[in-house]
Amino acid sequence: MKLHLLDRSNTTATISVKLNSYPNFLKIWHYHPELELVTILKSKGTRFIGDSIQKFQPRDVVLIGKNLPHMWLNDANYFKENSTLKAEAISVHFKEDFLGTEFLDLPEMKSVSKLFKKAAQGIHFKSVSKKLRQDIEDLVTSSVFYKTHLFLDILYRLSIHKNYKLLSSRGYTISLQKKDAALSSQVVAYIFKNFNQEISLSSVAKIAQMNTSAFSRSFKRVHRKTFSKYVNEIRIGYACKLLQENQLNIATIAYESGFNNLSNFNRQFKNIKHVSPSTYLKKHIN
Incomplete structure (x- = not known):
């Protein structure tokens, strides 16, 4: 999964608003210097934001920070040859300083x-x-x-909205701010592409152009967790998405998420989600 920079420098609008309507959203792992506010109108699938993997559905509202990698991947039935399904969303792209460099310093903002x-x-x-x-x-x-007046009002109302969840981990965000952010993104992209297979520490260290022990120390310092825990959290995030879909049994989900045995899957799931997979399933299908 290659990471792409989407260049919108040829856009003259201060606030770019677009209604996207396609048979399915583009399967591109990408980032851009603009913030993006996304409202899903139609379709379901999996949302990748930084190192977060979660399902998305109509009425979801998500704000994505500048240069934060993301992708919206529709469910498999959206890609069938005779599908009549539609993927629709409103995306608003804007720079932090779209109203001036000093605007955010005002007390009201x-x-x-x-x-x-x-x-x-x-x-x-x-x-x-x-x-x-x-x-x-x-x-x-x-x-x-x-549009400018209304959008400013929307931002303010979102800023005081109490019911929200931060998606990507703090450690991932910090890694984007490092001078070797491009290399770090390559590592994370490799993990996302291969998380449901066996991933060796040495293979990822090679991508980072470091020896294994140095990479392990560096990864823990930047992401504030061990490499193995990071991979397991991504796998469990994907497992949660499969459990919510309720189309596979737990043993199959464990395998599809990259675990070689059910007992390890159950143990890691409980460590990360603090409930068993079966309890999580009952909670999300009732």
Whole structure:
């Protein structure tokens, strides 16, 4: 899974609003210097934000920070040859300083400034009101002046929204800020591509152009967790997505998520989610 930079430098709009409507979203692991506010209108699938793997569905509202890698991957039935399904979302791209370099320093903008900092990890806003989602949709057809006014109001309301979840880990975000961020992204991209297979520490260290012990120490320092725990968290995140779909039994899910035996899967799942896979399944299908 190669990481792509999407260049929008030829866009003259201060706030770029687009209604995306396709048979399926593009399967591109990418990043860009703009923040992005995404509202899902139609379709379901798996959302990759940094090192977070979670399901997405209609009415999801997500704010993605600048240069944070992400991808929206629709479920398999969206890619069938005769599928009539639609993937629709509104995406709003904007720079932090879209209203000027000093605008965020104003006292009135304190909560929005904090919102942008949280967005570095990606934010999933839960239980967003119908009115707020409608206002985001209205951005598509608004005039230039009203669009700016309405979007600022939307940002403020999101900044005081209490029900939200940060997506990517703090350690992943820190790794993006390092001088070797490009190399770190290559490592993470390799892990995402191969997490459901056996991944050796030595193979990943080779990508990082380091010996195994040095890579292990560096990884733990940057991500604030061991390499093995990082991989297991990604595997369990994917397992949660499969459990929520409720189409495979637990043993199959363990294998599909990269675990060679069920007992290790159960142990790692409970360590990370603090419940057993069966308890997690009952909670999310009722």
